[in-house]
Amino acid sequence: MITAERMAAVDENAAALGVPRKQLMESSGNAVARAVRRVAAPGDSVALVCGRGNNGGDAFVAARFLDDHDPTVHLLGRPETIATDIARENWVALERAEYDTRVVRDAQELALDDPDVVVDAMLGTGVTGALREPEHTAAAAINDTDATVVAVDVPSGVDADTGEAAGVAVDADHVVTFHDAKPGLDDHEVTVADIGIPETAELFAGPGDRTVLSRPADAHKGAFGEVLVVGGGPYTGAPALAAQAAMRAGADLVRVVCPESVAREVQSFEEGLIVRPFEGDRLTTDHLDRIRALAADHDAVVFGPGLGDDPATLDAVRAFLADYDGRAVVDADALQVVPDVDTDATLLCTPHQGELRAMGGPSADDWRERLDAVADFAADIGHTLLVKGAYDVIADGSDARVNRTGNPGMTVGGTGDVLAGTAGALLATQAPLNAGTLAAYANGLAGDHVVEDRGYGLLASDLLPALPRALWGDADE
Ligand SMILES: NC(=O)C1=CN([C@@H]2O[C@H](COP(=O)(O)OP(=O)(O)OC[C@H]3O[C@@H](n4cnc5c(N)ncnc54)[C@H](O)[C@@H]3O)[C@@H](O)[C@H]2O)[C@@H](O)CC1
Numbered sequence: 001m002i003t004a005e006r007m008a009a010v011d012e013n014a015a016a017l018g019v020p021r022k023q024l025m026e027s028s029g030n031a032v033a034r035a036v037r038r039v040a041a042p043g044d045s046v047a048l049v050c051g052r053g054n055n056g057g058d059a060f061v062a063a064r065f066l067d068d069h070d071p072t073v074h075l076l077g078r079p080e081t082i083a084t085d086i087a088r089e090n091w092v093a094l095e096r097a098e099y100d101t102r103v104v105r106d107a108q109e110l111a112l113d114d115p116d117v118v119v120d121a122m123l124g125t126g127v128t129g130a131l132r133e134p135e136h137t138a139a140a141a142i143n144d145t146d147a148t149v150v151a152v153d154v155p156s157g158v159d160a161d162t163g164e165a166a167g168v169a170v171d172a173d174h175v176v177t178f179h180d181a182k183p184g185l186d187d188h189e190v191t192v193a194d195i196g197i198p199e200t201a202e203l204f205a206g207p208g209d210r211t212v213l214s215r216p217a218d219a220h221k222g223a224f225g226e227v228l229v230v231g232g233g234p235y236t237g238a239p240a241l242a243a244q245a246a247m248r249a250g251a252d253l254v255r256v257v258c259p260e261s262v263a264r265e266v267q268s269f270e271e272g273l274i275v276r277p278f279e280g281d282r283l284t285t286d287h288l289d290r291i292r293a294l295a296a297d298h299d300a301v302v303f304g305p306g307l308g309d310d311p312a313t314l315d316a317v318r319a320f321l322a323d324y325d326g327r328a329v330v331d332a333d334a335l336q337v338v339p340d341v342d343t344d345a346t347l348l349c350t351p352h353q354g355e356l357r358a359m360g361g362p363s364a365d366d367w368r369e370r371l372d373a374v375a376d377f378a379a380d381i382g383h384t385l386l387v388k389g390a391y392d393v394i395a396d397g398s399d400a401r402v403n404r405t406g407n408p409g410m411t412v413g414g415t416g417d418v419l420a421g422t423a424g425a426l427l428a429t430q431a432p433l434n435a436g437t438l439a440a441y442a443n444g445l446a447g448d449h450v451v452e453d454r455g456y457g458l459l460a461s462d463l464l465p466a467l468p469r470a471l472w473g474d475a476d477e
């Protein structure tokens with residue numbers, strides 16, 4: 001089962017892999033025609049009722065595969081208002097090839113002429129809310145015919161994210177849906193058509209994974225989350241890098257809490273950092289009240305950068321996690337305590353392969369083997385894992401993804417802190433699997449952009465200014 005939102009992401013990833021949407025539309029249209037042939041007797045007439053989006057486009061293609069059924073193609077609305085180039089090109093091809101095309105300007109004009117089969121290609125996964133006109137009247141007209149109704153992707157009027165009909169919906173006898181089942185089709189006779197989307201368009205992180213980030217136009221301060229970085233002690237650069245990365249990754253506010261012995265140095269990396277010191281030179285259980293109070297005021301915590309592995313510090317991490325029930329990225333030395341803590345927290349753990357072994361996790365050289373082993377281990381510990389490598393593996397126990405961005409220049413120290421901070425900012429607003437996938441993708445891509453521009457020899461801090469473009473794309477995209 002796949003939601004409309006995820007389907008749009010996968011479709012964009014497929015295009016980035018070199019399988020463009022127009023090719024997918026050709027496969028979809030072909031699959032629709034095959035479904036029609038299964039229900040139509042030789043000589044039966046077929047009417048295709050098409051909207052102006054890509055759902056309609058699928059039916060324009062299908063018509064070319066149904067010549068022997070004298071297809072009539074009804075377009076709801078003016079051809080100039082067809083929403084996408086690929087749908088328009090397929091409409092123009094029908095007109096030039098002199099198919100029986102009819103432009104329906106007013107739903108009352110829709111004349112279906114008693115067809116044997118109706119193809120409902122009005123609306124698919126691009127739709128939200130109840131049907132508007134002319135689709136509303138057209139759906140009622142389709143439901144009034146005696147024809148066998150074949151719906152394209154989803155019956156028009158059914159929301160492809162919730163599976164609910166918000167008012168009138170087409171009463172379909174068959175649904176031919178693409179790539180994977182959609183919500184709400186349980187009561188229908190459904191054919192899932194393989195339209196040639198590579199499996200890896202879903203597995204590999206790609207530009208489509210960024211769609212979950214689209215900043216709503218009415219974003220108010222606070223909508224993108226506040227992040228607390230708990231780090232520092234033996235190391236000072238790590239918490240500063242993580243905090244700056246969280247800022248670049250869109251967090252509204254980032255605070256660092258660290259030992260007072262290093263507060264000034266942490267601050268020195270970036271004037272804009274908000275630093276909250278606690279007494280002493282390393283984290284211990286004495287500081288837990290302070291950390292808990294701060295954590296409660298933030299949407300996500302990044303736990304670990306530069307904390308070190310002093311036993312007293314690890315005791316404090318263990319005690320904090322044991323009664324924390326918020327969201328946290330756990331990185332570096334703090335990772336080793338995760339498997340033995342019983343916690344209600346939602347954790348995104350970001351180990352490299354050595355740290356994964358220290359957690360009691362699996363090791364595998366081949367990324368496909370690692371994918372399976374990490375997925376099992378994530379299920380075992382009950383948290384999401386982002387295991388760093390040439391191919392990063394992200395798994396939440398029920399689903400898993402792989403990221404291939406990044407380059408050998410990124411083995412330099414500090415890139416893991418940037419990744420943890422990015423993941424923290426994303427975890428404030430996204431599901432852990434999406435946050436981990438997107439953090440890995442954007443960090444690697446930022447590193448690729450830096451190396452493209454300036455060659456190897458990058459510093460972890462070079463990733464920071466490259467992060468926004470990697471996360472949101474070019475301004476003109
Ligand atoms: N995502 C994919 O990978 C693929 C999608 N394809 C097809 O593309 C479809 C999605 O296409 P689109 O995203 O263009 O969207 P749709 O074709 O589902 O509908 C978009 C149009 O509907 C209008 N609309 C939105 N809400 C409405 C409402 N409540 N009442 C009336 N009109 C409304 C919009 O203004 C827009 O013009 C899929 O269902 C599928 O049929 C296939 O061509 C191939 C691959």
Ligand SMILES: [K+]
Pocket residue numbers: 055120121122123124151152153154155156
């Ligand atoms: K439809």
